[in-house]
Amino acid sequence: MRLIHLLAATALVSAPLAAQTTPPPAPEFARIVDEGTNRSQVMVLAQQMTDVLGPRLTNSPAMRKAEDWAVAEFKRMGLTNVRKDGFDFGRGWSIERSSVRMMTPRAVQLTAIPIAWTPPVSATAPIVVAPMTKKEHFAAWRGKLAGKIVLVSAPGKVDDATEAPFKRLSGEDIAKLDTFKEPTWDPAKNARNMARMTFEEDLDAFLKAEGAVALARISYRDDKLLHGEGYQHRTGAQTPGVEIAAEDYRRLTRLAAMGQAPTLEIVSDVKFDDSDRQAYNILADIPGTDKSGSYVMAGAHFDSWVAGDGATDNAAGSAMVMEAARIIRASGIRTKRTIRFALWTGEEQSLYGSISYIEKYLARRPAPATPQNSDQNYYGQTQRFPVTPLPGYRDLAAYFNIDNGSGKLRGIYAENNAAAVPILREWLSPFGPMGADSVVFGRTGGTDHQFMAAVGLPAFQFIQDPLDYESVTHHSGADTFDHLKATDMRQGAMVLAWMLVKAANADAPLPRNPIPQAPLPTDPFQTPDPNAE
Amino acid sequence: MRLIHLLAATALVSAPLAAQTTPPPAPEFARIVDEGTNRSQVMVLAQQMTDVLGPRLTNSPAMRKAEDWAVAEFKRMGLTNVRKDGFDFGRGWSIERSSVRMMTPRAVQLTAIPIAWTPPVSATAPIVVAPMTKKEHFAAWRGKLAGKIVLVSAPGKVDDATEAPFKRLSGEDIAKLDTFKEPTWDPAKNARNMARMTFEEDLDAFLKAEGAVALARISYRDDKLLHGEGYQHRTGAQTPGVEIAAEDYRRLTRLAAMGQAPTLEIVSDVKFDDSDRQAYNILADIPGTDKSGSYVMAGAHFDSWVAGDGATDNAAGSAMVMEAARIIRASGIRTKRTIRFALWTGEEQSLYGSISYIEKYLARRPAPATPQNSDQNYYGQTQRFPVTPLPGYRDLAAYFNIDNGSGKLRGIYAENNAAAVPILREWLSPFGPMGADSVVFGRTGGTDHQFMAAVGLPAFQFIQDPLDYESVTHHSGADTFDHLKATDMRQGAMVLAWMLVKAANADAPLPRNPIPQAPLPTDPFQTPDPNAE
Incomplete structure (x- = not known):
C-alpha cells in the first residue's frame, strides 16, 4: 500500500511533467479536447435538463418528458440502439402548489415543501410535537394524535458552519483517498438502516390509523434549505407530509413547549400519476468496429428529488455523459468496442436503475429474504450469494x-x-494539466457503479471537486443550474470521452477482481459503536 | 498608534493575568456575574421578543405589541420613568400570507417574500426582465411593462462561499481593528447612496405609471435566503413588490432569455396600518443617588425587518440591554448617576429612533437641504453644521x-x-477571562451610537464575535431564536451591566472629543473609485 500511496503522490506532484514522460497522446486526445472545449454543448444539455425540464423524480410526469427528450437528443447525436429499458418501480408524483402557514399564535408564512409520494391535503389543525424514531415510541402517543399535525422530528440545534461551504480538493485531500479500504459488513448498521426505512412506513401507517391530519419533519440543513425526499414510491404514503425549514420547525416546537402550540394551515396540492408503473433507464450506443459483443459504458443517474431542479444531482453527470457521447460522435472517432451510455433512473430511491441493469444483463444475486418495498433491495445487496454471472x-x-x-x-x-x-x-x-490524473486505490459508494463493482466488474466512479455539493446543493432547493460550473463540466465531459475511447480501444479489457464468493465476514471482536442510535 | 496597538495585543494575550495585576474587582462585579450567570433571564427575554412577539417592523401591529410588552417588562423589573418616546415615522405594514408560483412553462412554487411597505396584490401575469439601476434606464422600457411582472434586478451569479459562515474573532482579527480611522467624507459615495434611495422611489413611481402588475427583485444572498427589506415607510410604495430567492430568480431570467418568459402567480396578502404614524423609542431608568442630572445609557434597536424574527438583529442586543437592567436592579446595586435604557425603533430605516433622541435631548443640526423622505436624513447627517448642544x-x-x-x-x-x-x-x-477586554481605537458605524459619537458624545459600540451574523442571519429569514448563543448573550449582558455601573459611579464622566465645528474635508486629490457604480 505504501508503494501505491507514494506513486499517487508522485503522479500528483509531477502532473504537468507526466504528459512529457508518457508517450504523446493519440490524435484522438486533441480531437476530443478541441470538440469539448470549442464546441461544447454540456451546459446547453444541462440547462435543458434543469431550467426547462425541471426536477426529474422517477416516474413523475416531468421525468416522462425528460426521458423523451433524452431519447431524442441521443438520436439527434447519431447514437444507435437508443432505448428505454423499463422495470417495475411504482407511482409518479408531482407538486402543483404548496403552502404551510402558522395561523396562531401569530401569522407566519413558513418555508416548507411536501414530502415526495405523500398524499395531498388542505387543512388547518393544531400541532403536537411527538418525536418518534422507533416503533417503541408509538405507545406514548396512541390516542393523542387524531386531528393533529404531528411534528415527528426532534428539533435539534443549529449546526455552526465553521467550514467553508465551497471547496476544491487539495493534493493532500486526494492523497488521503489513496488507501486500501477493506470491504466491511456491519450487520448492526445494516439492520439499523433497514429499520429506519421500515420505520418510515410504520410511522406512516400509525399516523393514518391514529387519524393524524399530516406529519411534519424538520429539514436536516439549517438556513432555510429544504429537500422533501420521500418514501413508499411503490404504494404512495398514506399520511400527508411536509418538511419544514429548520428555523421554522424549531420555532413551532419552542412555542409548543411554552404552552402555545401553534395551529398550522397546510396546503399540499400534490398529484399521483399511475399511468405507468415502469421506470426507464435510457440506453444508447456508439457501435464499435469489433463485433465480439465487448463494450464499455458510461453512466449517470438522470432522476432527482424535487426541491430544486436536480442540477448538481445529477443533471451535471447526465449532461457530461451525453456530452461525452456527442464529443465522440462529433470527433468521428471509431473504437473497437461499442460504447454504451446509460442515464439511470430510480437512483435516489436506491440505485434501482443500475440494479435492474445488473440483474437483467450482468449478474444475478438471490432475491432479498424480506419482501421488497422501499429501499430494502439496497441494504444487504452485497451479502446475497451466490453471484451468478449472466452471458x-x-x-x-x-x-x-x-x-x-x-x-x-x-x-x-x-x-x-x-x-x-x-x-x-x-x-x-x-x-494532468487539467487536474484529473489522480488514481486512488480506495472505494466509494452510494451511486450506480457500486453494485457492479460488488460483483467483480471493472466499474469506477470519478473523484470530483466537491464545490458546494455536500454543504448546499445535494437534494436541496438550491440545486439549480446556476450552481453548475461550466469550466468544470466541460473538463469532465472531455475526461469521460477520453477514458471511454481508451477503454474501448484497449487490447485487453480492464483487469477484474475475482467474483466474490461469500458474504463479507463480520468482525467478531467488533466493539459496538457507542454513537449508534 | 503603534503603542496603542501593542497595548491591545498585550491585553489580549495576557488576559487571564490581567485580573491578577489590576486591583481586585469591586464587590459589584461578583454580584453582577452571579446574577447574570446563575439567574439569567436574557434568553427568556429574547425568546419573548422572537418566538412570541415575532418580527418587529417599525410601526407594525407586532411592534405595537412588542412596545407594550417592553414597557411592562421594564416596569416589572422595577425601573422608573418607563416611557414611550414618539416621533413621526409613517405607516405600519405586515404580511398575512404570500405565495409566488411559476405557472408556465412548468409549475414551481418559488421561494419569495413581499417587500416591506409595498401594497398587496393577487395576480397572474407574464414576466419581463428589465434590470434598472438608474433613471436613465427607464426610457428603454417605457411602454413595455403594462400588465407585466417586472424583474428589476440583474441576475448575477452564485457567489462561491469559500469562507466559513460561522466565525469567532482571533486576537489577530481584533488587533486589526485597533487603528486610527480618520473620519472621511466622500461626497460622491454619499450622492450614490442618496441616489439609490431616491431611485427606489422613482422606480416605484415609474412602474406604477407604466401599469406594471408588480416588481420582483433578486435576493442578495444565495442558497434560498430571503430578506424583504422595504422602502417608503412614510407613504407606502405604489407598486407591489416581492423579493425572489436567487436560485428561483435566475431561473426565471434564463427561461426568459431562452424565449420562454414564465408567467407568475403572485399573492401578496399584506396590510397597511395607519392607526398611529408615530414610532416609539422605549426608555426606562434606574435612578442614581446624585441628582445632578448626569446619566449613562445603554441602547439597542428593538425594531427588525420581517423575513425572520429579528433575533440576532436585534432582539439579541435588546435582550442584553433589558437583562443588564434586570441584573443591576436584582443585584441591588446603587449608582451615583442615573442609568437609562433605550430600545430604539426605526433603526433599520436609518437610525430614526436614535436620531430623534439626539434631536430632542442632546444636540441639533440644521435640517437636511433636501425634503426628508425615506432615508435621506441619514446620508449627509455628519455634514450639517453647526452642531448646537441642547441642555x-x-x-x-x-x-x-x-x-x-x-x-x-x-x-x-x-x-x-x-x-x-x-x-x-x-x-x-x-x-479578560471572559474574552471581553479589548479596547480598540477605531470607529464603527451603521448603528445607534453613530450620530451621538458624531456630535462629540462618548458613545460606543461593542466588538462582538460575528458568528453567522454577516453570512446568514442579518435581515434574513434565518434570523430566528435558534441562531442565538445563550452563553454569549449571558456574557454580553454582564459586561454591559458592569460597564454601566462603572460609568455611572466614575468620579468624572468619560472624556469627550471636541464638538465638531465644520464639515469633514474631502480629499481634493481623491482618485475616483473605479468600482463605483
Missing part, C-alpha cells in the same frame, strides 16, 4: 460513473482493483 | 450600544477617543 457479464469491459456534482474531475477511484491502477493512471495521464 | 448634552456621561448579533462581546470601539481608551480598558479588565 453479458464478460462483455462489459469497463464502466465509468459520474455522480458527485458539477465539480472538475480530479481522478478516479480504483475500487481496490490493484491491477487496474497503472492502466487507469496511464489513460488519465494526459489530463 | 441635555452635558448630562450624557456615556452611551453603550449593542447591535452586531448574539456573539460574545470581545471589547469595545473607542471611536477615536484617545482619552477614553485607558479608562475603558481599566473598566473592561475584569472581563
Whole structure:
C-alpha cells in the first residue's frame, strides 16, 4: 500500500511533467479536447435538463418528458440502439402548489415543501410535537394524535458552519483517498438502516390509523434549505407530509413547549400519476468496429428529488455523459468496442436503475429474504450469494460513473482493483494539466457503479471537486443550474470521452477482481459503536 | 498608534493575568456575574421578543405589541420613568400570507417574500426582465411593462462561499481593528447612496405609471435566503413588490432569455396600518443617588425587518440591554448617576429612533437641504453644521450600544477617543477571562451610537464575535431564536451591566472629543473609485 500511496503522490506532484514522460497522446486526445472545449454543448444539455425540464423524480410526469427528450437528443447525436429499458418501480408524483402557514399564535408564512409520494391535503389543525424514531415510541402517543399535525422530528440545534461551504480538493485531500479500504459488513448498521426505512412506513401507517391530519419533519440543513425526499414510491404514503425549514420547525416546537402550540394551515396540492408503473433507464450506443459483443459504458443517474431542479444531482453527470457521447460522435472517432451510455433512473430511491441493469444483463444475486418495498433491495445487496454471472457479464469491459456534482474531475477511484491502477493512471495521464490524473486505490459508494463493482466488474466512479455539493446543493432547493460550473463540466465531459475511447480501444479489457464468493465476514471482536442510535 | 496597538495585543494575550495585576474587582462585579450567570433571564427575554412577539417592523401591529410588552417588562423589573418616546415615522405594514408560483412553462412554487411597505396584490401575469439601476434606464422600457411582472434586478451569479459562515474573532482579527480611522467624507459615495434611495422611489413611481402588475427583485444572498427589506415607510410604495430567492430568480431570467418568459402567480396578502404614524423609542431608568442630572445609557434597536424574527438583529442586543437592567436592579446595586435604557425603533430605516433622541435631548443640526423622505436624513447627517448642544448634552456621561448579533462581546470601539481608551480598558479588565477586554481605537458605524459619537458624545459600540451574523442571519429569514448563543448573550449582558455601573459611579464622566465645528474635508486629490457604480 505504501508503494501505491507514494506513486499517487508522485503522479500528483509531477502532473504537468507526466504528459512529457508518457508517450504523446493519440490524435484522438486533441480531437476530443478541441470538440469539448470549442464546441461544447454540456451546459446547453444541462440547462435543458434543469431550467426547462425541471426536477426529474422517477416516474413523475416531468421525468416522462425528460426521458423523451433524452431519447431524442441521443438520436439527434447519431447514437444507435437508443432505448428505454423499463422495470417495475411504482407511482409518479408531482407538486402543483404548496403552502404551510402558522395561523396562531401569530401569522407566519413558513418555508416548507411536501414530502415526495405523500398524499395531498388542505387543512388547518393544531400541532403536537411527538418525536418518534422507533416503533417503541408509538405507545406514548396512541390516542393523542387524531386531528393533529404531528411534528415527528426532534428539533435539534443549529449546526455552526465553521467550514467553508465551497471547496476544491487539495493534493493532500486526494492523497488521503489513496488507501486500501477493506470491504466491511456491519450487520448492526445494516439492520439499523433497514429499520429506519421500515420505520418510515410504520410511522406512516400509525399516523393514518391514529387519524393524524399530516406529519411534519424538520429539514436536516439549517438556513432555510429544504429537500422533501420521500418514501413508499411503490404504494404512495398514506399520511400527508411536509418538511419544514429548520428555523421554522424549531420555532413551532419552542412555542409548543411554552404552552402555545401553534395551529398550522397546510396546503399540499400534490398529484399521483399511475399511468405507468415502469421506470426507464435510457440506453444508447456508439457501435464499435469489433463485433465480439465487448463494450464499455458510461453512466449517470438522470432522476432527482424535487426541491430544486436536480442540477448538481445529477443533471451535471447526465449532461457530461451525453456530452461525452456527442464529443465522440462529433470527433468521428471509431473504437473497437461499442460504447454504451446509460442515464439511470430510480437512483435516489436506491440505485434501482443500475440494479435492474445488473440483474437483467450482468449478474444475478438471490432475491432479498424480506419482501421488497422501499429501499430494502439496497441494504444487504452485497451479502446475497451466490453471484451468478449472466452471458453479458464478460462483455462489459469497463464502466465509468459520474455522480458527485458539477465539480472538475480530479481522478478516479480504483475500487481496490490493484491491477487496474497503472492502466487507469496511464489513460488519465494526459489530463494532468487539467487536474484529473489522480488514481486512488480506495472505494466509494452510494451511486450506480457500486453494485457492479460488488460483483467483480471493472466499474469506477470519478473523484470530483466537491464545490458546494455536500454543504448546499445535494437534494436541496438550491440545486439549480446556476450552481453548475461550466469550466468544470466541460473538463469532465472531455475526461469521460477520453477514458471511454481508451477503454474501448484497449487490447485487453480492464483487469477484474475475482467474483466474490461469500458474504463479507463480520468482525467478531467488533466493539459496538457507542454513537449508534 | 503603534503603542496603542501593542497595548491591545498585550491585553489580549495576557488576559487571564490581567485580573491578577489590576486591583481586585469591586464587590459589584461578583454580584453582577452571579446574577447574570446563575439567574439569567436574557434568553427568556429574547425568546419573548422572537418566538412570541415575532418580527418587529417599525410601526407594525407586532411592534405595537412588542412596545407594550417592553414597557411592562421594564416596569416589572422595577425601573422608573418607563416611557414611550414618539416621533413621526409613517405607516405600519405586515404580511398575512404570500405565495409566488411559476405557472408556465412548468409549475414551481418559488421561494419569495413581499417587500416591506409595498401594497398587496393577487395576480397572474407574464414576466419581463428589465434590470434598472438608474433613471436613465427607464426610457428603454417605457411602454413595455403594462400588465407585466417586472424583474428589476440583474441576475448575477452564485457567489462561491469559500469562507466559513460561522466565525469567532482571533486576537489577530481584533488587533486589526485597533487603528486610527480618520473620519472621511466622500461626497460622491454619499450622492450614490442618496441616489439609490431616491431611485427606489422613482422606480416605484415609474412602474406604477407604466401599469406594471408588480416588481420582483433578486435576493442578495444565495442558497434560498430571503430578506424583504422595504422602502417608503412614510407613504407606502405604489407598486407591489416581492423579493425572489436567487436560485428561483435566475431561473426565471434564463427561461426568459431562452424565449420562454414564465408567467407568475403572485399573492401578496399584506396590510397597511395607519392607526398611529408615530414610532416609539422605549426608555426606562434606574435612578442614581446624585441628582445632578448626569446619566449613562445603554441602547439597542428593538425594531427588525420581517423575513425572520429579528433575533440576532436585534432582539439579541435588546435582550442584553433589558437583562443588564434586570441584573443591576436584582443585584441591588446603587449608582451615583442615573442609568437609562433605550430600545430604539426605526433603526433599520436609518437610525430614526436614535436620531430623534439626539434631536430632542442632546444636540441639533440644521435640517437636511433636501425634503426628508425615506432615508435621506441619514446620508449627509455628519455634514450639517453647526452642531448646537441642547441642555441635555452635558448630562450624557456615556452611551453603550449593542447591535452586531448574539456573539460574545470581545471589547469595545473607542471611536477615536484617545482619552477614553485607558479608562475603558481599566473598566473592561475584569472581563479578560471572559474574552471581553479589548479596547480598540477605531470607529464603527451603521448603528445607534453613530450620530451621538458624531456630535462629540462618548458613545460606543461593542466588538462582538460575528458568528453567522454577516453570512446568514442579518435581515434574513434565518434570523430566528435558534441562531442565538445563550452563553454569549449571558456574557454580553454582564459586561454591559458592569460597564454601566462603572460609568455611572466614575468620579468624572468619560472624556469627550471636541464638538465638531465644520464639515469633514474631502480629499481634493481623491482618485475616483473605479468600482463605483
